[in-house]
Amino acid sequence: MKTKKSVGLVILLLIYLFAAAIGIGVFYVCDKYTNMNFILNILLADVAATIFVWLTGLIFKTMSTYDPYWSVQTIIIYVLLLVKYNNWNLGTILLLIPLGIYTIRLTGNFIYTFSNLGYVDWRYKMLKEKSGKLYFLLALMGICMFPTMVVFAASLPAFYFARFGEYNPLILIGVVLMLGAVALEFISDYQMHSFRKNRTSKDEVINVGLWKYSRHPNYLGEISFWFALYLVYFVINMSMWYLFAGAFINLVMFLIISIPMEERHMLEYKPNLKEYIETTSMLLILPKKKQK
Numbered sequence: 001m002k003t004k005k006s007v008g009l010v011i012l013l014l015i016y017l018f019a020a021a022i023g024i025g026v027f028y029v030c031d032k033y034t035n036m037n038f039i040l041n042i043l044l045a046d047v048a049a050t051i052f053v054w055l056t057g058l059i060f061k062t063m064s065t066y067d068p069y070w071s072v073q074t075i076i077i078y079v080l081l082l083v084k085y086n087n088w089n090l091g092t093i094l095l096l097i098p099l100g101i102y103t104i105r106l107t108g109n110f111i112y113t114f115s116n117l118g119y120v121d122w123r124y125k126m127l128k129e130k131s132g133k134l135y136f137l138l139a140l141m142g143i144c145m146f147p148t149m150v151v152f153a154a155s156l157p158a159f160y161f162a163r164f165g166e167y168n169p170l171i172l173i174g175v176v177l178m179l180g181a182v183a184l185e186f187i188s189d190y191q192m193h194s195f196r197k198n199r200t201s202k203d204e205v206i207n208v209g210l211w212k213y214s215r216h217p218n219y220l221g222e223i224s225f226w227f228a229l230y231l232v233y234f235v236i237n238m239s240m241w242y243l244f245a246g247a248f249i250n251l252v253m254f255l256i257i258s259i260p261m262e263e264r265h266m267l268e269y270k271p272n273l274k275e276y277i278e279t280t281s282m283l284l285i286l287p288k289k290k291q292k
Contacts, residue, residue: 008117071106091167153246174232184221
């Protein structure tokens with residue numbers, strides 16, 4: 001099993017190195033031979049890299065090849081923009097810290113839970129059963145491209161900051177909040193891994209630590225991270241207030257897609273989950289409610 005895991009991780013590393021090279025190539029061509037805005041150039045490069053990862057998922061028969069994309073997309077683009085526009089200053093370096101820690105935490109969590117390249121997420125299996133022969137298209141648009149677009153939109157403040165950002169003491173508010181959001185995710189993940197390691201049955205419901213007061217404290221951290229990132233750029237350029245839309249779209253995605261889908265799935269094999277849902281806040285860390 002360890003051999004399969006290590007081989008799978010090496011293959012994934014190669015996939016993402018090629019995806020990054022393709023994205024860089026597309027950005028370079030667009031930047032040199034077109035007059036498009038740099039954000040549009042990034043978008044086309046991001047789409048090209050996503051399509052490549054999708055194709056590898058078809059080859060290996062698992063769209064789980066896309067799973068690490070969420071965690072590495074933003075920081076790779078951010079660093080490359082810093083290099084291209086040579087905008088290294090105290091402000092851009094400070095923002096690099098929470099972005100880097102966020103990437104390490106989320107990617108590390110993926111590596112920890114990764115078993116082998118044959119693993120297929122239950123959500124992908126469900127979508128494949130429902131879509132049949134059209135699964136390849138659903139995989140491209142729903143599993144790969146949609147999350148890419150959500151993260152791209154939420155990352156726009158970072159991309160603008162990489163090109164135009166400068167140090168302002170007020171950005172420390174956003175940076176500290178970003179670090180707090182990552183800490184919340186890390187603690188949530190640690191408590192969940194400990195729970196899964198010590199539980200006696202798969203149908204047990206976690207009801208300890210942060211999870212006692214929030215059904216999805218890890219998602220709360222994820223959502224908070226992107227709003228805090230928005231704040232970093234907002235304090236130096238309030239005229240672009242509308243960039244909050246990316247973080248808001250990410251919030252809506254969790255509220256109407258990710259969380260309901262996950263809880264419906266868990267209700268199938270966790271009979272006590274209904275009581276947990278009735279008495280525990282969905283996202284915010286709040287005291288227990290009385291059961292109806």
